[in-house]
Every structure is written in structure tokens, then in C-alpha cells.
Amino acid sequence: MGxxxxxxxxxxxxxxxxxxxxxxxxxxxxxxxxxxxxxxLVEPVRSTLxxxxxxxxxxxxxxQATLIEVLRSLGSFxxxxxxxxxxxxxxxxxxxxxxxxxxxxxxxxxxxxTPEVAAPxxxxxxxxxxxxxxEELRRRxxxxxxxxxPERQVAVVLRLVHGYSIEEIATITATRVNTxxxxxxxxxxxxxxxxHQDGYLMAWAGGHES
Amino acid sequence: xxxxxxxxxGCACADLLIEAQLDGEHPNHGATQASLAQHREVxxxxxxxxxxxxxxxxxxxxxxxxxxxxxxRMRLVHEVLAAHDRAPRRPxxxxxxxxxxxxxxxxxxxxxxxxxxxxxxxPALATAAPTPSLAERESAPRSVLIAGEVTVSGLxxxxxxxxxxxxxxxxxxxxxxxxxxxxxxxxxxxRGRVRLMRRTEQNTVLRLDVGRLLITAPxxxxxxxLEVETPAGTxxxxxxxxxxxxxxxxxxxxxxxxxxxxSEAGRPRRAVPVGGRLRLGSTRVHTGADTxxxxxxxxxxxxxxxxxxxxxxxxxxxxxxxxxxxxxxxRELGETPLAARVGPGRHVVRVSQAGRSAVRELALSxxxxxxxxxDLRAAATTAEPAPGYDAAAAEPTAAELLRAAQxxxxxxxWQAAADTxxxxxxxxxxxxxxxxxxxxxxxxxxxxxxxxxxxxASFRAYLAHPSTPAAEEARLGVALALRAQGGGEAERAAIExxxxxxxxxxxxxxxxxxxxxxxxxxxxxxxxx
Numbered sequence: 139m140g141x142x143x144x145x146x147x148x149x150x151x152x153x154x155x156x157x158x159x160x161x162x163x164x165x166x167x168x169x170x171x172x173x174x175x176x177x178x179l180v181e182p183v184r185s186t187l188x189x190x191x192x193x194x195x196x197x198x199x200x201x202q203a204t205l206i207e208v209l210r211s212l213g214s215f216x217x218x219x220x221x222x223x224x225x226x227x228x229x230x231x232x233x234x235x236x237x238x239x240x241x242x243x244x245x246x247x248x249x250x251x252t253p254e255v256a257a258p259x260x261x262x263x264x265x266x267x268x269x270x271x272x273e274e275l276r277r278r279x280x281x282x283x284x285x286x287x288p289e290r291q292v293a294v295v296l297r298l299v300h301g302y303s304i305e306e307i308a309t310i311t312a313t314r315v316n317t318x319x320x321x322x323x324x325x326x327x328x329x330x331x332x333x334h335q336d337g338y339l340m341a342w343a344g345g346h347e348s
Numbered sequence: 349x350x351x352x353x354x355x356x357x358g359c360a361c362a363d364l365l366i367e368a369q370l371d372g373e374h375p376n377h378g379a380t381q382a383s384l385a386q387h388r389e390v391x392x393x394x395x396x397x398x399x400x401x402x403x404x405x406x407x408x409x410x411x412x413x414x415x416x417x418x419x420x421r422m423r424l425v426h427e428v429l430a431a432h433d434r435a436p437r438r439p440x441x442x443x444x445x446x447x448x449x450x451x452x453x454x455x456x457x458x459x460x461x462x463x464x465x466x467x468x469x470x471p472a473l474a475t476a477a478p479t480p481s482l483a484e485r486e487s488a489p490r491s492v493l494i495a496g497e498v499t500v501s502g503l504x505x506x507x508x509x510x511x512x513x514x515x516x517x518x519x520x521x522x523x524x525x526x527x528x529x530x531x532x533x534x535x536x537x538x539r540g541r542v543r544l545m546r547r548t549e550q551n552t553v554l555r556l557d558v559g560r561l562l563i564t565a566p567x568x569x570x571x572x573x574l575e576v577e578t579p580a581g582t583x584x585x586x587x588x589x590x591x592x593x594x595x596x597x598x599x600x601x602x603x604x605x606x607x608x609x610x611s612e613a614g615r616p617r618r619a620v621p622v623g624g625r626l627r628l629g630s631t632r633v634h635t636g637a638d639t640x641x642x643x644x645x646x647x648x649x650x651x652x653x654x655x656x657x658x659x660x661x662x663x664x665x666x667x668x669x670x671x672x673x674x675x676x677x678x679r680e681l682g683e684t685p686l687a688a689r690v691g692p693g694r695h696v697v698r699v700s701q702a703g704r705s706a707v708r709e710l711a712l713s714x715x716x717x718x719x720x721x722x723d724l725r726a727a728a729t730t731a732e733p734a735p736g737y738d739a740a741a742a743e744p745t746a747a748e749l750l751r752a753a754q755x756x757x758x759x760x761x762w763q764a765a766a767d768t769x770x771x772x773x774x775x776x777x778x779x780x781x782x783x784x785x786x787x788x789x790x791x792x793x794x795x796x797x798x799x800x801x802x803x804x805a806s807f808r809a810y811l812a813h814p815s816t817p818a819a820e821e822a823r824l825g826v827a828l829a830l831r832a833q834g835g836g837e838a839e840r841a842a843i844e845x846x847x848x849x850x851x852x853x854x855x856x857x858x859x860x861x862x863x864x865x866x867x868x869x870x871x872x873x874x875x876x877x
Binding site: 160169170171172173174176177180181184198201202205206209210275279283298299330333334339340342343344 | 392393395396397399400401403404415416421422424425427428429431432500501503504505506509
């Protein structure tokens with residue numbers, strides 16, 4: 139079912155009213171409203187979580203956990219932000235919780251960057267439009283981000299990918315501003331160091347000099 | 349393009365770059381950015397860092413990037429709702445829980461004291477009846493089929509949901525079947541709008557603003573009264589298969605089985621008998637079948653396949669492309685995406701569109717959901733059979749044969765249409781629309797193929813069925829077939845029978861003239877074609 143994009147302030151006001159009514163009904167246990175909200179939020183939640191989780195099964199589980207958390211918490215949604223924004227924050231918290239749990243579980247696994255084993259690529263091979271190159275770049279970037287501690291990973295994704303301010307990240311992750319700042323600083327330094335050890339990534343980045 | 353691998357010695361501006369990433373609103377941000385811009389011109393390492401960050405933003409998701417298809421999304425949502433229902437409710441706050449616990453404790457203590465004093469008296473708390481709202485909710489109409497896009501009070505409809513009073517159902521390009529209770533099913537076709545007005549112990553009232561509502565109820569079983577309010581009057585359904593159409597301001601009532609009573613402002617209450625068609629506002633009740641009757645029989649046959657039992661399984665079918673016809677065990681249920689409550693057990697599901705079709709045998713467990721997605725783009729005529737699939741089940745279903753015959757008839761391929769009707773009757777003699785098929789076959793044989801003897805047999809076979817809403821048309825067919833075979837006493841008897849049963853038939857004058865001719869000195873004279 140397609141949803142028209144509201145264009146005028148009146149449309150936006152109306153959309154907000156509809157959303158408020160929908161949330162109210164869902165919080166009261168209305169099955170249709172709950173279903174409608176969940177259908178609307180599935181993709182936004184998945185796109186948030188994709189930056190933290192690598193496997194399909196893991197993504198599915200955490201998406202489900204996030205949506206259950208959203209349903210439970212609808213009663214506390216105060217309409218101060220958009221529903222998607224509010225859900226995004228819940229998704230980040232659930233992802234952080236999951237990453238911490240996974241890190242404890244997999245504590246024995248070394249998460250340091252693996253040494254470069256692939257043959258050094260030639261510049262002609264490194265066009266990001268090539269699906270093979272894109273997949274390899276994604277894999278390496280993913281592995282690189284996963285070397286970070288969960289708190290740093292969340293902070294750096296929120297800052298660099300989603301563009302949140304330091305204060306907003308502090309609110310979302312329920313920490314102090316200075317803590318976020320130090321986490322970001324450490325994360326960026328670590329990412330930089332790991333990236334510079336990856337010949338493939340650096341060859342791609344340097345290969346696009348014109 | 350030149351290939352310049354950055355130096356790995358570490359850049360002097362690295363810390364500055366990081367600080368710039370940290371906070372764009374820093375007081376020195378402008379100066380920082382300016383100095384960084386200058387530095388980037390000469391530092392390949394910094395440019396590489398920036399490109400990596402950009403790459404990560406655009407291509408960096410760790411998981412799969414493809415959005416879920418519709419079926420997977422629906423499945424996920426249902427899993428979440430089920431998990432949410434199973435999860436214990438968390439107390440909102442100790443401030444709310446503590447007083448409640450105190451009240452419950454006090455009541456328990458009081459009950460115990462009462463019980464101690466009056467051992468034979470049952471404490472009042474123990475006899476508390478379930479709340480009316482819960483009971484009402486459990487008996488409220490619920491959806492047993494959703495095909496295509498359907499909304500309930502503006503939100504996407506959910507299968508198995510109980511629908512309360514003042515609920516409005518709108519079917520855009522889809523359809524919905526409601527279980528109203530006691531085996532009564534109400535099918536709202538496409539572009540329809542119905543509102544549940546009220547439900548009491550005595551009756552259920554629906555308001556049909558626009559569209560077609562087909563109601564089926566099991567024969568011989570008492571069920572609570574059902575009334576359909578329309579813009580032109582109210583229809584009380586005493587019958588077992590009744591359709592009410594509201595289109596362009598006109599309201600038509602078709603009774604296929606049982607009867608209906610119509611109340612209009614300023615008119616006495618009128619009954620519409622089986623096989624009758626009444627347009628509200630008009631004075632005359634028409635009898636006899638038309639194409640609408642046959643379509644309705646086919647539709648009713650599909651609706652009756654649905655189950656409202658608590659142990660019914662849920663079948664969810666999607667297809668690529670969507671809007672493909674779904675036939676379950678020979679009964680057409682609707683178009684994809686479709687969700688329906690069907691009895692547990694094994695079912696043969698055929699999904700077809702534009703000459704492509706796929707068949708699978710699906711096993712439904714009691715009370716469980718079964719999902720199946722059909723990709724018709726790759727399907728030829730039939731898809732890969734499922735393990736344990738019965739090849740005989742791949743034969744065309746009754747609904748498909750009927751549709752094929754109707755298509756052939758529309759294309760004026762009379763012989764092929766007749767053959768298909770015969771094949772349908774041979775393969776599915778017990779199907780709900782067998783009577784209507786006999787009539788259609790008789791029409792083709794009499795008017796198009798001129799096989800009068802065979803046509804006569806078909807019309808008589810139709811009239812032998814217990815429910816014959818198109819008896820007028822069949823009796824006329826009998827009379828015309830006999831006339832084509834030479835007329836005589838048999839034709840005269842057939843016309844007399846027709847006039848006795850249907851004195852208001854539009855061909856009454858013509859038939860009486862024919863009777864006079866048959867009674868004259870030359871009974872075999874042909875009046876006209």
C-alpha cells in the first residue's frame with residue numbers, strides 16, 4: 139500500500155495527527171495499529187542495524203528484538219520526535235546490548251585485524267562499481283568496524299553514518315558528552331590504524347587519485 | 349587516473365582530522381576546516397581517509413542491503429506480534445504495583461475471613477463472571493480471508509482479528525471474508541465498504557455503503573439473524589446464500605438459497621424467494637438466473653471452503669508478480685497476496701496468472717501458519733512438484749475449468765466450451781456450481797450448437813437439482829428444445845408447466861400464442877424461431 143509523501147505544512151500536521159492516533163491505538167493493544175506500525179518500521183530498523191550486524195540470522199533476531207521493544211515502549215512515546223527517530227534510538231540501544239552480549243560470549247575470539255593475505259590488487263581491478271570489488275570493500279570495512287568495542291562502534295556509526303551530534307549520541311546511548319567524545323576519538327584512531335594496515339583498502343583509496 | 353598509494357607513516361593532520369569529525373559545531377570549526385582543506389591538497393593519506401569514510405557511508409552496511417520482500421516482512425511482523433503476546437507484561441512502576449498488591453491482599457484476607465465464618469458460602473470473588481467486553485470480543489466477527497489490499501478503519505487488515513462495532517472495512521483492489529458466527533461467512537468484494545453497526549444476542553447488523561456482500565450460511569442450522577442496511581433499505585437474510593449489491597445508487601438483492609426479506613421506507617416488508625432478484629425501489633421480483641447468479645455460485649463455493657474453527661490453519665500465499673489467482677482444492681479464494689483460514693491437513697494450491705501457473709501441495713498444521721511464495725516469472729505451465737506431490741492433483745481444478753469454459757464461450761468457440769463444461773461435470777459432479785454448469789451447457793447446446801436432444805437432457809438435469817434459481821430459464825430451454833424436435837404434446841406440456849411456475853415471465857404472451865397454435869388443427873406448425 140503506497141503512502142503519499144506529505145508536502146504542505148497542513149499535510150505534515152495531518153500526518154502527525156494520524157501517527158499520534160496510530161501510536162495511541164497500538165499502545166492500547168489495537169492489533170491493526172500494532173501491525174501497521176511494525177510494517178512501517180521494519181525497513182528503517184533493519185537499515186539502522188545493518189551497520190552493526192553482519193549475518194542474516196543475527197540481523198533477523200535483533201530486528202525482532204527491537205520491534206518487540208518498540209511495542210512494549212509505545213506507551214512512553216511522547217510525540218516529541220518522529221516515530222522513526224524514536225525507533226532508531228531503540229534500535230541502537232538494542233544493538234548495543236546485543237553487541238556487548240556477543241562480545242562477552244565471544245571474548246576468546248581475537249578481533250584484531252587479520253593480516254593481509256590477498257594478492258595486492260591492481261588499480262584496474264578496483265572500481266567500486268564492480269560488484270566483486272564492492273563486496274570485497276564492504277567485507278573489509280565491516281571487519282574493520284567489528285574490531286571496535288561495541289560502545290565505540292555505536293558511537294562512530296551514529297556520528298559518521300547517521301550524522302548525529304555528540305550531544306545527541308550521548309542522549310541515545312545514555313552517556314556523558316565527554317565519554318562519547320573520547321569513545322569517538324579512540325574509535326577513529328583505531329579505525330585509521332587498522333585501515334592503513336589493509337593494502338586492499340588503501341590501494342582502492344589511493345587508486346582513485348586523479 | 350594515477351595510482352598513488354598513501355604513505356603509512358602517519359599524517360601530521362590526523363589528530364586534527366579526527367577532532368574535526370568529532371564536533372562540527374566547535375568554536376574553532378571554521379578555522380579547523382580551512383586548515384584541513386589546505387592540507388588535503390597536499391596529503392594523499394588524508395584524502396584516502398576521507399574516501400574510506402565516504403565509501404563506508406554509501407556501501408558500508410555490514411548485513412544484506414536488499415529490503416525484505418512482502419511475505420518476509422509480514423512473517424517478521426507476525427512473529428513479533430506473537431512474541432509480544434507471549435511475553436509477560438512488565439509492571440510500569442512500583443508506585444502502581446504496590447497499591448494494587450495491597451488491595452488484592454486485603455481482598456484475599458477478607459475473603460478468607462468470610463470463608464472462615466461461613467464455610468458453606470462461596471466467596472463472592474470466586475463467582476465473578478468474565479467481563480462482558482471480553483465475551484463480546486471473543487464472539488465478535490473476525491476475518492478469515494484477506495486477499496489483496498484491505499483496510500479496517502483505515503489500517504491494513506489482519507487475519508483472524510476480531511472486529512468490534514463501528515469498524516469500517518474497505519476493500520480497494522482486494523476482498524475480505526468475515527466469519528460472523530455460527531458458520532455464517534460474509535464476503536465483501538472489491539471496491540466495497542461495509543461497517544459493523546451492532547451485534548447483539550439476537551442479530552448482527554452490517555451497513556453496506558458500496559460494493560457486493562455475499563453471505564453464506566450452512567443449510568439446516570439455525571443462526572442468529574443477520575441484517576444488511578443499504579442506502580435504499582434493509583435486507584434481513586433468512587436464506588443461506590444471499591448477495592446484496594450496492595452500485596451507482598442501485599441496490600440489488602440476489603437470493604441463491606433460502607430467502608431474504610426487504611424493508612424499504614414507505615413499503616410493506618417483502619420477501620425475495622430462492623432464485624429471486626430484486627432491485628430495491630422497484631415493484632417486481634425477477635426470477636431466473638443470469639450471469640451474476642452463476643458468478644455468485646462460484647464465489648460462494650470458494651467462500652464456503654474457509655474455516656472459522658479454532659484449529660484452522662492459516663495459509664499465506666504471495667506471488668511475483670502479484671494479483672495471481674489462488675485456487676485451493678479446486679476452489680478459487682482470491683488474488684495474491686492472500687491470507688486465509690483453511691482447515692488443517694494437506695491442500696493442493698494452484699497459483700496462476702496470464703497463462704503461467706504453479707501447483708504445490710501444502711500441509712497445514714492445526715492453528716499454525718504456512719507461508720508459500722510463488723515465482724510465476726520462472727514458472728512455465730506448472731512448477732516443480734513438491735515432494736510427495738500427487739500428480740493427479742495437477743489436473744485443472746473446477747474453478748479453472750469453469751473459467752476456461754466461460755472464456756471459450758466468450759470467444760464463440762461453442763464446441764470447445766461445451767466440451768469443457770462436460771469435462772467439468774464429469775470431473776466434479778458434486779461441485780457446488782454443477783447445477784449452473786448444466787444450465788450453461790444447455791444454453792450452448794440449444795442456442796449455439798443446435799444439439800437439441802443433448803440440450804434437453806442438460807436442462808432436465810438442471811431442473812433435477814434441489815436448488816434451481818434459474819428454473820424459468822431452464823423450463824424455457826426445455827420447451828424450445830422440444831419445439832425444435834417437432835413440438836407436439838410434450839412441448840405443450842412444457843409450456844404449460846413454464847406458465848404455471850412463472851406466470852409473469854417476459855415471454856408469457858409469446859408462449860400463450862404458441863399454446864394456441866399447438867391446440868389448433870396443425871399442432872406441428874412452427875410459429876417462429
